Amino acid sequence: MRRLPVVAIVGRPNVGKSSLFNRLLGKKVAIIDDTPGVTRDRIVQEAEIDGHRVILVDTGGVVEKDAHQFAKETTEQAKRAMEEADVIVFVVDGKEGVNPLDLEVAKILRKWKKPVILAVNKIDEPFMEDRVYEFYQLGFDEVIPISTIHKIGIQTLKEKILEKLPPELRENAKREQEKVEKREKAERLISGEEEEELTSLQETLERGEEYEIEEEEKEPIKVAIVGRPNMGKSTLLNALVGQERAIVSDVPGTTRDAIDTYVKIGDDEFIFIDTAGIRRRGKIKDIEYYSYLRALDAIDRADVVILLIDAEEGPTDRDAKIAGIALEKFKPIVIAVNKIDKLKDQKDWERIHRELDLTFDFIPFAPRVFISAKERKGLDELIKQIKDLYSQYTKKVTTGKFNRVLRELMEIHQPPVYKNKVVKIYYGTQVKTKPPTFLLFSNYPEGIPKSFRRFLENRLREAFGFNKIPIRIVFKKRS
Numbered sequence: 001m002r003r004l005p006v007v008a009i010v011g012r013p014n015v016g017k018s019s020l021f022n023r024l025l026g027k028k029v030a031i032i033d034d035t036p037g038v039t040r041d042r043i044v045q046e047a048e049i050d051g052h053r054v055i056l057v058d059t060g061g062v063v064e065k066d067a068h069q070f071a072k073e074t075t076e077q078a079k080r081a082m083e084e085a086d087v088i089v090f091v092v093d094g095k096e097g098v099n100p101l102d103l104e105v106a107k108i109l110r111k112w113k114k115p116v117i118l119a120v121n122k123i124d125e126p127f128m129e130d131r132v133y134e135f136y137q138l139g140f141d142e143v144i145p146i147s148t149i150h151k152i153g154i155q156t157l158k159e160k161i162l163e164k165l166p167p168e169l170r171e172n173a174k175r176e177q178e179k180v181e182k183r184e185k186a187e188r189l190i191s192g193e194e195e196e197e198l199t200s201l202q203e204t205l206e207r208g209e210e211y212e213i214e215e216e217e218k219e220p221i222k223v224a225i226v227g228r229p230n231m232g233k234s235t236l237l238n239a240l241v242g243q244e245r246a247i248v249s250d251v252p253g254t255t256r257d258a259i260d261t262y263v264k265i266g267d268d269e270f271i272f273i274d275t276a277g278i279r280r281r282g283k284i285k286d287i288e289y290y291s292y293l294r295a296l297d298a299i300d301r302a303d304v305v306i307l308l309i310d311a312e313e314g315p316t317d318r319d320a321k322i323a324g325i326a327l328e329k330f331k332p333i334v335i336a337v338n339k340i341d342k343l344k345d346q347k348d349w350e351r352i353h354r355e356l357d358l359t360f361d362f363i364p365f366a367p368r369v370f371i372s373a374k375e376r377k378g379l380d381e382l383i384k385q386i387k388d389l390y391s392q393y394t395k396k397v398t399t400g401k402f403n404r405v406l407r408e409l410m411e412i413h414q415p416p417v418y419k420n421k422v423v424k425i426y427y428g429t430q431v432k433t434k435p436p437t438f439l440l441f442s443n444y445p446e447g448i449p450k451s452f453r454r455f456l457e458n459r460l461r462e463a464f465g466f467n468k469i470p471i472r473i474v475f476k477k478r479s
């Protein structure tokens with residue numbers, strides 16, 4: 001598998017690391033706040049930099065030992081990000097000048113001997129550029145004045161990042177971005193934005209020819225670990241990874257951003273995304289609101305969603321709503337019941353099964369796994385289910401086979417009449433995976449009721465082996 005280059009943003013707190021992270025991404029992902037220590041874990045996102053796909057890492061930074069409750073752990077996470085990076089962007093505050101902590105960060109960076117770009121932030125006006133020179137004492141050749149607020153120097157920084165990458169990784173980054181753009185084109189086809197492509201697809205189906213989905217290269221399975229606060233998400237992540245990747249604490253809400261971790265288990269590669277606990281909207285305040293958005297984004301990026309439930313507490317309406325969010329995005333879901341070591345007897349087991357049946361009656365196909373993250377029980381079965389779900393999530397059905405099954409279903413059950421008109425579904429094909437998406441052409445797509453759509457989805461899932469995941473069906477009018 002081709003590896004994407006890793007670009008880490010480091011520095012002391014409140015120099016604008018998260019603002020730069022968001023600027024390079026082109027959207028708000030990292031939580032920005034004036035309170036030092038807001039970013040505590042590493043935040044990892046794929047980003048496009050001048051036509052190249054990279055893994056961008058934001059860190060909590062190197063902080064003073066008594067800066068906040070998690071100061072030691074935050075600094076350790078920043079050091080690990082430096083170790084794993086291919087290029088490091090070292091951010092400093094141009095208004096404040098060189099700080100003793102800047103010297104400490106520079107000392108650590110020289111130890112790793114990685115390519116470093118020194119980004120002097122908050123150089124908002126041309127007359128401020130003279131302040132850049134004092135930062136050469138930190139010992140780095142590449143010093144670039146930037147302003148994340150006014151977008152000054154950002155393009156130069158992007159060019160320098162790509163310049164510093166090894167040629168092989170730069171090529172990987174370019175090819176991966178091309179793959180992303182192809183997936184985005186498929187979504188535009190489904191939405192009807194690509195009119196010529198849609199017409200061409202219909203002509204292909206009219207002729208009875210095969211519509212080919214481009215083969216995807218093997219890549220790590222992205223797995224989001226979601227659930228209410230204090231369900232044991234970070235403990236599960238660390239158990240799966242085998243190292244202290246997330247900061248584990250009994251304080252609810254310790255993980256305030258979604259963080260990604262790459263791990264290889266046997267021959268399989270995974271990226272586990274740990275997230276802040278999703279609370280009820282009414283209880284979300286200030287920084288927690290942005291953590292909530294990050295958790296939703298983690299679900300959006302994932303191939304498989306682990307919904308973590310506390311065995312003692314049992315599932316709640318909030319868990320059902322989280323599952324509903326994943327279902328709306330057509331994400332495969334595995335329900336992982338954690339802390340089974342606290343179940344005392346058979347009555348407890350019967351109780352949890354009964355509660356699961358009632359709470360998740362709308363996703364009866366979602367597999368359930370019973371685990372103890374703390375004692376590392378049930379993790380093999382969890383990984384097995386993740387792999388099974390991903391296999392279905394990426395499965396392809398040929399156009400010929402799909403239309404044979406579709407014709408058989410139409411003979412069994414026709415759509416109801418719409419405004420005294422007979423509704424017909426002529427043909428269809430799979431247009432993408434992740435999720436398996438089928439485009440069907442009809443004379444009156446607006447006349448196909450939800451009940452018939454559910455019938456069709458259930459039968460297609462059954463026919464093609466999508467027994468554990470939702471599938472996506474889109475109807476278009478036959479021109």
